Amino acid sequence: MSDLLKLDNVETHIGQYHILQGVSFEVKKGEVTVLLGRNGAGKTTTLRTIMGLNPASNGSITFKGESIQSLPTYSVAKKGIGYVPEDQGIFAGLTVEENMRVAIQNENEETAKRMEWIINLFPDLKKFWKKPGGLLSGGQKQMLSIARAYVNENELLLIDEPSKGLAPIVVEKVMESILQMKDQTTIVLVEQNFMMASTIGDCFYIIDDGRTVSHGTMKQLKENEEMKRKYLGIA
Template sequence: MSELLTLNHVETYIGQYHILQGVSLEVKKGEVTVLLGRNGAGKTTTLRTIMGLNPASKGTVVLKGEEIQTLPTYSIAKKGIGYVPEDQGIFAGLTVEENMKVAIQKNNEETAKRLDWILNCFPDLRKFWKKPGGYLSGGQKQMLSIARAYVNENELLLIDEPSKGLAPIMVEKVMESILQIKDQTTIVLVEQNFMMASTIGDCFYMIDDGRTVSHGTMNQLKENEEMKRKYLGIA
Protein backbone atom coordinates (compact mmCIF):
# COMPACT_ATOMS: atom_id res chain seq x y z
CA MET A 1 0.00 0.00 0.00
CA SER A 2 1.57 3.29 -1.12
CA GLU A 3 2.04 6.42 0.98
CA LEU A 4 -0.32 9.22 0.00
CA LEU A 5 1.10 11.78 2.42
CA THR A 6 4.41 11.95 4.30
CA LEU A 7 5.66 14.43 6.90
CA ASN A 8 9.42 14.41 7.51
CA HIS A 9 10.74 16.06 10.70
CA VAL A 10 8.28 18.94 10.42
CA GLU A 11 8.70 21.97 12.68
CA THR A 12 6.17 24.79 12.96
CA TYR A 13 6.07 28.06 14.85
CA ILE A 14 2.94 30.03 15.77
CA GLY A 15 4.29 33.47 16.53
CA GLN A 16 7.16 32.99 18.95
CA TYR A 17 5.94 29.56 20.07
CA HIS A 18 7.71 26.47 18.72
CA ILE A 19 4.65 24.16 18.47
CA LEU A 20 5.83 21.31 16.23
CA GLN A 21 9.39 20.26 17.03
CA GLY A 22 9.77 17.16 14.89
CA VAL A 23 6.62 15.49 13.57
CA SER A 24 7.08 12.62 11.12
CA LEU A 25 4.33 10.37 9.82
CA GLU A 26 3.17 8.39 6.79
CA VAL A 27 -0.44 8.21 5.64
CA LYS A 28 -1.17 5.16 3.52
CA LYS A 29 -3.82 5.34 0.83
CA GLY A 30 -7.14 3.81 1.87
CA GLU A 31 -6.46 3.91 5.60
CA VAL A 32 -7.63 6.03 8.53
CA THR A 33 -4.60 7.41 10.36
CA VAL A 34 -5.38 8.78 13.82
CA LEU A 35 -3.26 11.45 15.50
CA LEU A 36 -3.38 11.03 19.26
CA GLY A 37 -1.95 12.86 22.26
CA ARG A 38 -2.90 15.11 25.12
CA ASN A 39 -4.41 18.58 24.64
CA GLY A 40 -1.74 20.95 23.39
CA ALA A 41 0.48 18.20 22.02
CA GLY A 42 0.39 19.64 18.47
CA LYS A 43 -2.25 17.53 16.71
CA THR A 44 -4.36 20.39 15.37
CA THR A 45 -1.23 22.30 14.37
CA THR A 46 -0.11 19.24 12.39
CA LEU A 47 -3.32 19.34 10.33
CA ARG A 48 -3.06 23.12 9.88
CA THR A 49 0.57 22.72 8.77
CA ILE A 50 -0.44 20.14 6.14
CA MET A 51 -2.99 22.67 4.82
CA GLY A 52 -0.45 25.52 4.87
CA LEU A 53 -2.43 27.51 7.45
CA ASN A 54 0.54 27.36 9.84
CA PRO A 55 3.44 26.86 7.41
CA ALA A 56 6.30 24.54 8.32
CA SER A 57 9.56 26.28 9.21
CA LYS A 58 11.57 23.06 8.73
CA GLY A 59 10.99 19.63 7.25
CA THR A 60 8.86 18.53 4.32
CA VAL A 61 5.21 17.75 3.65
CA VAL A 62 4.98 15.43 0.65
CA LEU A 63 1.71 14.64 -1.14
CA LYS A 64 1.93 11.91 -3.80
CA GLY A 65 5.65 12.54 -4.20
CA GLU A 66 5.38 16.35 -4.40
CA GLU A 67 6.56 18.71 -1.68
CA ILE A 68 3.70 21.06 -0.77
CA GLN A 69 4.94 22.81 2.41
CA THR A 70 5.69 26.07 0.57
CA LEU A 71 2.38 26.26 -1.29
CA PRO A 72 -0.51 28.56 -0.30
CA THR A 73 -3.54 26.91 1.28
CA TYR A 74 -5.80 27.28 -1.78
CA SER A 75 -3.25 25.45 -3.95
CA ILE A 76 -2.97 22.63 -1.40
CA ALA A 77 -6.77 22.29 -1.31
CA LYS A 78 -6.89 22.05 -5.11
CA LYS A 79 -4.48 19.12 -4.99
CA GLY A 80 -7.20 16.99 -3.38
CA ILE A 81 -7.15 17.61 0.36
CA GLY A 82 -10.39 18.37 2.19
CA TYR A 83 -10.16 19.95 5.64
CA VAL A 84 -12.73 19.73 8.44
CA PRO A 85 -11.54 22.20 11.09
CA GLU A 86 -12.10 21.89 14.81
CA ASP A 87 -14.63 24.75 14.77
CA GLN A 88 -16.50 23.17 11.79
CA GLY A 89 -16.13 26.27 9.59
CA ILE A 90 -19.66 26.35 8.19
CA PHE A 91 -21.59 29.52 7.24
CA ALA A 92 -24.30 29.90 9.87
CA GLY A 93 -26.27 32.45 7.81
CA LEU A 94 -26.37 30.28 4.67
CA THR A 95 -28.72 27.35 4.22
CA VAL A 96 -27.42 23.80 4.14
CA GLU A 97 -27.91 23.86 0.37
CA GLU A 98 -25.97 27.12 0.02
CA ASN A 99 -23.16 25.82 2.25
CA MET A 100 -22.79 22.84 -0.07
CA LYS A 101 -22.92 24.99 -3.22
CA VAL A 102 -20.14 27.24 -1.88
CA ALA A 103 -17.97 24.16 -1.25
CA ILE A 104 -18.48 22.51 -4.65
CA GLN A 105 -15.55 23.09 -7.01
CA LYS A 106 -16.95 21.40 -10.13
CA ASN A 107 -20.60 21.25 -11.14
CA ASN A 108 -20.72 18.00 -13.07
CA GLU A 109 -22.40 14.61 -13.08
CA GLU A 110 -19.80 13.03 -10.79
CA THR A 111 -20.28 15.77 -8.19
CA ALA A 112 -24.07 15.33 -8.39
CA LYS A 113 -23.63 11.61 -7.69
CA ARG A 114 -21.34 12.33 -4.74
CA LEU A 115 -23.81 14.84 -3.35
CA ASP A 116 -26.66 12.35 -3.60
CA TRP A 117 -24.52 9.71 -1.83
CA ILE A 118 -23.65 12.22 0.90
CA LEU A 119 -27.30 13.11 1.51
CA ASN A 120 -28.11 9.42 1.83
CA CYS A 121 -25.20 9.09 4.26
CA PHE A 122 -26.27 12.23 6.20
CA PRO A 123 -30.10 12.16 6.07
CA ASP A 124 -30.35 15.08 8.51
CA LEU A 125 -28.78 17.35 5.89
CA ARG A 126 -31.47 16.42 3.37
CA LYS A 127 -34.13 17.03 6.02
CA PHE A 128 -32.80 20.54 6.79
CA TRP A 129 -31.67 21.34 3.23
CA LYS A 130 -33.39 24.75 3.19
CA LYS A 131 -32.59 25.67 6.81
CA PRO A 132 -29.71 27.99 7.83
CA GLY A 133 -26.55 26.30 9.03
CA GLY A 134 -26.91 28.06 12.36
CA TYR A 135 -30.24 26.25 12.88
CA LEU A 136 -28.54 22.86 13.04
CA SER A 137 -27.49 21.01 16.18
CA GLY A 138 -23.80 20.57 16.96
CA GLY A 139 -23.77 17.07 15.49
CA GLN A 140 -25.59 18.18 12.35
CA LYS A 141 -23.14 21.06 11.88
CA GLN A 142 -20.33 18.52 12.13
CA MET A 143 -22.00 16.37 9.48
CA LEU A 144 -22.34 19.44 7.22
CA SER A 145 -18.67 20.30 7.72
CA ILE A 146 -17.62 16.76 6.77
CA ALA A 147 -20.00 16.75 3.80
CA ARG A 148 -18.54 20.03 2.50
CA ALA A 149 -15.04 18.54 2.56
CA TYR A 150 -16.12 15.27 0.97
CA VAL A 151 -18.37 16.54 -1.85
CA ASN A 152 -15.35 17.25 -4.07
CA GLU A 153 -13.13 14.47 -5.38
CA ASN A 154 -10.63 14.76 -2.55
CA GLU A 155 -8.24 11.87 -2.10
CA LEU A 156 -7.53 12.88 1.49
CA LEU A 157 -9.70 14.25 4.30
CA LEU A 158 -8.24 15.90 7.40
CA ILE A 159 -10.83 15.79 10.19
CA ASP A 160 -10.16 17.61 13.47
CA GLU A 161 -11.99 16.56 16.67
CA PRO A 162 -15.37 15.60 15.12
CA SER A 163 -16.80 14.46 18.48
CA LYS A 164 -15.87 17.63 20.41
CA GLY A 165 -18.78 18.99 22.44
CA LEU A 166 -21.30 16.47 21.10
CA ALA A 167 -23.78 14.41 23.09
CA PRO A 168 -23.04 10.65 23.08
CA ILE A 169 -25.89 9.87 20.65
CA MET A 170 -24.54 12.45 18.16
CA VAL A 171 -21.01 11.06 18.58
CA GLU A 172 -22.38 7.70 17.45
CA LYS A 173 -24.07 9.26 14.40
CA VAL A 174 -20.92 11.12 13.37
CA MET A 175 -18.86 7.97 13.91
CA GLU A 176 -21.23 5.93 11.72
CA SER A 177 -20.98 8.56 8.99
CA ILE A 178 -17.16 8.57 9.03
CA LEU A 179 -17.16 4.77 8.94
CA GLN A 180 -19.15 4.95 5.69
CA ILE A 181 -16.85 7.58 4.21
CA LYS A 182 -13.67 5.68 5.12
CA ASP A 183 -14.50 3.07 2.48
CA GLN A 184 -14.31 5.80 -0.17
CA THR A 185 -11.29 7.92 0.77
CA THR A 186 -8.17 8.28 2.94
CA ILE A 187 -8.56 10.06 6.29
CA VAL A 188 -6.29 11.67 8.86
CA LEU A 189 -8.29 12.01 12.06
CA VAL A 190 -7.56 13.96 15.24
CA GLU A 191 -9.79 12.64 18.02
CA GLN A 192 -9.69 12.73 21.82
CA ASN A 193 -12.51 10.20 22.21
CA PHE A 194 -10.49 6.97 22.30
CA MET A 195 -13.51 4.75 21.75
CA MET A 196 -14.29 6.60 18.54
CA ALA A 197 -10.65 6.79 17.44
CA SER A 198 -10.01 3.09 18.06
CA THR A 199 -13.20 2.07 16.25
CA ILE A 200 -12.51 4.13 13.12
CA GLY A 201 -8.70 4.10 12.96
CA ASP A 202 -6.44 1.62 11.20
CA CYS A 203 -3.18 3.01 12.57
CA PHE A 204 -2.03 5.74 14.95
CA TYR A 205 0.71 8.27 15.53
CA MET A 206 1.25 9.53 19.07
CA ILE A 207 2.30 13.17 19.36
CA ASP A 208 3.74 14.58 22.57
CA ASP A 209 5.19 18.07 23.06
CA GLY A 210 5.23 18.63 19.30
CA ARG A 211 7.08 15.43 18.44
CA THR A 212 6.10 12.03 17.10
CA VAL A 213 6.89 9.61 19.91
CA SER A 214 5.29 6.36 18.71
CA HIS A 215 3.24 4.79 15.95
CA GLY A 216 1.72 1.45 15.00
CA THR A 217 -1.57 -0.27 14.30
CA MET A 218 -4.63 0.62 16.31
CA ASN A 219 -4.84 -2.97 17.55
CA GLN A 220 -1.32 -2.63 18.98
CA LEU A 221 -2.31 0.53 20.83
CA LYS A 222 -5.48 -1.04 22.24
CA GLU A 223 -3.33 -3.66 23.94
CA ASN A 224 -0.64 -1.22 25.18
CA GLU A 225 -1.96 -0.08 28.57
CA GLU A 226 1.29 1.70 29.50
CA MET A 227 1.24 3.91 26.39
CA LYS A 228 -2.45 4.77 26.81
CA ARG A 229 -1.84 5.72 30.43
CA LYS A 230 1.33 7.73 29.73
CA TYR A 231 0.20 9.75 26.70
CA LEU A 232 -3.61 9.69 26.87
CA GLY A 233 -4.29 9.48 30.58
CA ILE A 234 -6.43 6.35 30.10
CA ALA A 235 -6.25 4.16 33.21
Protein backbone atom coordinates in the same frame (compact mmCIF):
# COMPACT_ATOMS: atom_id res chain seq x y z
CA MET B 1 -0.10 0.39 -0.22
CA SER B 2 1.77 3.53 -1.23
CA ASP B 3 2.21 6.67 0.88
CA LEU B 4 -0.42 9.24 -0.03
CA LEU B 5 0.85 11.81 2.47
CA LYS B 6 4.18 12.02 4.23
CA LEU B 7 5.50 14.44 6.86
CA ASP B 8 9.20 14.34 7.66
CA ASN B 9 10.50 16.19 10.74
CA VAL B 10 8.02 19.05 10.31
CA GLU B 11 8.42 22.10 12.54
CA THR B 12 5.98 24.99 12.87
CA HIS B 13 6.25 28.30 14.68
CA ILE B 14 3.22 30.40 15.59
CA GLY B 15 4.53 33.80 16.56
CA GLN B 16 7.26 33.26 19.12
CA TYR B 17 6.05 29.78 19.99
CA HIS B 18 7.72 26.65 18.59
CA ILE B 19 4.62 24.41 18.40
CA LEU B 20 5.71 21.51 16.17
CA GLN B 21 9.26 20.41 16.91
CA GLY B 22 9.60 17.32 14.77
CA VAL B 23 6.39 15.66 13.53
CA SER B 24 6.81 12.75 11.14
CA PHE B 25 4.22 10.29 9.86
CA GLU B 26 3.06 8.49 6.74
CA VAL B 27 -0.50 8.02 5.51
CA LYS B 28 -1.25 4.96 3.42
CA LYS B 29 -3.90 5.20 0.73
CA GLY B 30 -7.19 3.66 1.81
CA GLU B 31 -6.48 3.77 5.55
CA VAL B 32 -7.62 5.86 8.49
CA THR B 33 -4.58 7.28 10.27
CA VAL B 34 -5.33 8.64 13.75
CA LEU B 35 -3.25 11.37 15.42
CA LEU B 36 -3.44 11.06 19.19
CA GLY B 37 -2.04 12.98 22.13
CA ARG B 38 -3.00 15.16 25.05
CA ASN B 39 -4.54 18.61 24.63
CA GLY B 40 -1.94 21.07 23.41
CA ALA B 41 0.34 18.38 21.98
CA GLY B 42 0.21 19.87 18.45
CA LYS B 43 -2.37 17.72 16.67
CA THR B 44 -4.54 20.55 15.35
CA THR B 45 -1.46 22.55 14.38
CA THR B 46 -0.28 19.52 12.40
CA LEU B 47 -3.45 19.51 10.29
CA ARG B 48 -3.32 23.28 9.85
CA THR B 49 0.31 23.00 8.77
CA ILE B 50 -0.57 20.40 6.13
CA MET B 51 -3.21 22.80 4.79
CA GLY B 52 -0.78 25.73 4.77
CA LEU B 53 -2.74 27.68 7.39
CA ASN B 54 0.27 27.58 9.73
CA PRO B 55 3.25 27.29 7.35
CA ALA B 56 5.99 24.83 8.22
CA SER B 57 9.30 26.42 9.23
CA ASN B 58 11.29 23.23 8.68
CA GLY B 59 10.92 19.69 7.35
CA SER B 60 8.96 18.41 4.37
CA ILE B 61 5.34 17.60 3.51
CA THR B 62 4.62 15.58 0.37
CA PHE B 63 1.28 14.57 -1.13
CA LYS B 64 1.38 11.86 -3.80
CA GLY B 65 5.14 12.41 -3.93
CA GLU B 66 4.86 16.16 -4.57
CA SER B 67 6.09 18.78 -2.13
CA ILE B 68 3.23 20.93 -0.80
CA GLN B 69 4.68 22.63 2.31
CA SER B 70 5.27 25.95 0.54
CA LEU B 71 1.88 26.12 -1.18
CA PRO B 72 -0.94 28.47 -0.15
CA THR B 73 -4.03 26.87 1.37
CA TYR B 74 -6.21 27.14 -1.75
CA SER B 75 -3.55 25.31 -3.79
CA VAL B 76 -3.31 22.52 -1.21
CA ALA B 77 -7.10 22.13 -1.37
CA LYS B 78 -7.02 21.96 -5.17
CA LYS B 79 -4.53 19.08 -4.95
CA GLY B 80 -7.33 16.95 -3.47
CA ILE B 81 -7.11 17.45 0.30
CA GLY B 82 -10.33 18.25 2.18
CA TYR B 83 -10.25 19.77 5.66
CA VAL B 84 -12.84 19.57 8.44
CA PRO B 85 -11.63 22.06 11.09
CA GLU B 86 -12.18 21.73 14.82
CA ASP B 87 -14.63 24.66 14.79
CA GLN B 88 -16.55 23.12 11.85
CA GLY B 89 -16.03 26.13 9.56
CA ILE B 90 -19.54 26.41 8.11
CA PHE B 91 -21.27 29.64 7.06
CA ALA B 92 -23.96 30.29 9.67
CA GLY B 93 -25.84 32.80 7.51
CA LEU B 94 -26.06 30.53 4.47
CA THR B 95 -28.55 27.71 4.09
CA VAL B 96 -27.40 24.10 4.15
CA GLU B 97 -27.79 24.00 0.38
CA GLU B 98 -25.76 27.19 -0.07
CA ASN B 99 -23.04 25.86 2.24
CA MET B 100 -22.77 22.79 0.05
CA ARG B 101 -22.83 24.73 -3.23
CA VAL B 102 -20.11 27.13 -2.07
CA ALA B 103 -17.88 24.18 -1.18
CA ILE B 104 -18.05 22.58 -4.63
CA GLN B 105 -14.93 23.22 -6.70
CA ASN B 106 -16.10 21.64 -9.98
CA GLU B 107 -19.69 20.90 -10.97
CA ASN B 108 -19.64 17.56 -12.75
CA GLU B 109 -21.28 14.14 -12.76
CA GLU B 110 -18.94 12.75 -10.11
CA THR B 111 -19.63 15.67 -7.78
CA ALA B 112 -23.37 15.17 -8.24
CA LYS B 113 -22.99 11.50 -7.28
CA ARG B 114 -20.95 12.41 -4.21
CA MET B 115 -23.54 15.03 -3.23
CA GLU B 116 -26.33 12.46 -3.45
CA TRP B 117 -24.31 9.89 -1.48
CA ILE B 118 -23.40 12.26 1.36
CA ILE B 119 -26.93 13.66 1.66
CA ASN B 120 -28.27 10.11 1.94
CA LEU B 121 -25.64 9.45 4.59
CA PHE B 122 -26.75 12.54 6.55
CA PRO B 123 -30.55 12.74 6.10
CA ASP B 124 -30.74 15.63 8.59
CA LEU B 125 -29.02 17.82 6.00
CA LYS B 126 -31.77 17.11 3.48
CA LYS B 127 -34.39 17.82 6.14
CA PHE B 128 -32.88 21.26 6.84
CA TRP B 129 -31.75 21.92 3.24
CA LYS B 130 -33.29 25.41 3.08
CA LYS B 131 -32.49 26.39 6.69
CA PRO B 132 -29.53 28.59 7.72
CA GLY B 133 -26.52 26.63 8.93
CA GLY B 134 -26.49 28.62 12.14
CA LEU B 135 -29.81 27.06 13.19
CA LEU B 136 -28.48 23.50 13.09
CA SER B 137 -27.59 21.55 16.23
CA GLY B 138 -23.94 20.88 17.03
CA GLY B 139 -24.14 17.40 15.55
CA GLN B 140 -25.85 18.63 12.40
CA LYS B 141 -23.21 21.33 11.95
CA GLN B 142 -20.53 18.65 12.23
CA MET B 143 -22.31 16.56 9.60
CA LEU B 144 -22.49 19.60 7.30
CA SER B 145 -18.81 20.33 7.81
CA ILE B 146 -17.87 16.74 6.92
CA ALA B 147 -20.22 16.77 3.93
CA ARG B 148 -18.65 19.99 2.60
CA ALA B 149 -15.20 18.39 2.67
CA TYR B 150 -16.36 15.12 1.12
CA VAL B 151 -18.44 16.50 -1.78
CA ASN B 152 -15.37 17.25 -3.90
CA GLU B 153 -13.24 14.49 -5.38
CA ASN B 154 -10.73 14.66 -2.54
CA GLU B 155 -8.33 11.77 -2.15
CA LEU B 156 -7.58 12.74 1.45
CA LEU B 157 -9.72 14.15 4.25
CA LEU B 158 -8.24 15.77 7.36
CA ILE B 159 -10.86 15.64 10.13
CA ASP B 160 -10.20 17.45 13.42
CA GLU B 161 -12.06 16.39 16.60
CA PRO B 162 -15.41 15.42 15.01
CA SER B 163 -16.86 14.22 18.35
CA LYS B 164 -15.98 17.36 20.32
CA GLY B 165 -18.93 18.65 22.33
CA LEU B 166 -21.41 16.14 20.90
CA ALA B 167 -23.83 13.92 22.81
CA PRO B 168 -22.91 10.19 22.83
CA ILE B 169 -25.77 9.24 20.49
CA VAL B 170 -24.61 11.86 17.97
CA VAL B 171 -20.99 10.69 18.31
CA GLU B 172 -22.17 7.22 17.30
CA LYS B 173 -23.82 8.65 14.17
CA VAL B 174 -20.70 10.59 13.20
CA MET B 175 -18.57 7.51 13.84
CA GLU B 176 -20.81 5.37 11.64
CA SER B 177 -20.63 7.94 8.86
CA ILE B 178 -16.82 8.07 8.93
CA LEU B 179 -16.70 4.26 8.87
CA GLN B 180 -18.74 4.37 5.65
CA MET B 181 -16.60 7.14 4.20
CA LYS B 182 -13.36 5.24 4.78
CA ASP B 183 -14.38 2.90 1.96
CA GLN B 184 -14.43 5.92 -0.38
CA THR B 185 -11.44 8.02 0.70
CA THR B 186 -8.29 8.17 2.86
CA ILE B 187 -8.64 9.90 6.22
CA VAL B 188 -6.37 11.52 8.79
CA LEU B 189 -8.33 11.83 12.02
CA VAL B 190 -7.55 13.85 15.14
CA GLU B 191 -9.75 12.55 17.93
CA GLN B 192 -9.68 12.63 21.75
CA ASN B 193 -12.46 10.05 22.09
CA PHE B 194 -10.39 6.86 22.26
CA MET B 195 -13.36 4.56 21.75
CA MET B 196 -14.16 6.35 18.49
CA ALA B 197 -10.53 6.58 17.40
CA SER B 198 -9.82 2.92 18.09
CA THR B 199 -12.98 1.79 16.29
CA ILE B 200 -12.32 3.81 13.13
CA GLY B 201 -8.52 3.87 12.94
CA ASP B 202 -6.23 1.45 11.15
CA CYS B 203 -3.00 2.91 12.51
CA PHE B 204 -1.96 5.60 14.97
CA TYR B 205 0.72 8.20 15.63
CA ILE B 206 1.10 9.79 19.05
CA ILE B 207 2.24 13.42 19.19
CA ASP B 208 3.64 14.71 22.48
CA ASP B 209 5.02 18.22 23.00
CA GLY B 210 5.13 18.81 19.25
CA ARG B 211 6.97 15.60 18.39
CA THR B 212 5.98 12.19 17.07
CA VAL B 213 6.84 9.77 19.88
CA SER B 214 5.18 6.49 18.87
CA HIS B 215 3.27 4.78 16.09
CA GLY B 216 1.86 1.41 15.13
CA THR B 217 -1.39 -0.38 14.38
CA MET B 218 -4.48 0.51 16.36
CA LYS B 219 -4.62 -3.07 17.59
CA GLN B 220 -1.16 -2.67 19.12
CA LEU B 221 -2.17 0.52 20.91
CA LYS B 222 -5.38 -0.96 22.31
CA GLU B 223 -3.30 -3.71 23.90
CA ASN B 224 -0.59 -1.37 25.29
CA GLU B 225 -1.88 -0.12 28.64
CA GLU B 226 1.37 1.62 29.57
CA MET B 227 1.45 3.72 26.40
CA LYS B 228 -2.22 4.71 26.75
CA ARG B 229 -1.61 5.77 30.35
CA LYS B 230 1.62 7.65 29.63
CA TYR B 231 0.59 9.63 26.55
CA LEU B 232 -3.21 9.66 26.57
CA GLY B 233 -4.06 9.63 30.27
CA ILE B 234 -6.19 6.50 29.89
CA ALA B 235 -6.10 4.44 33.07
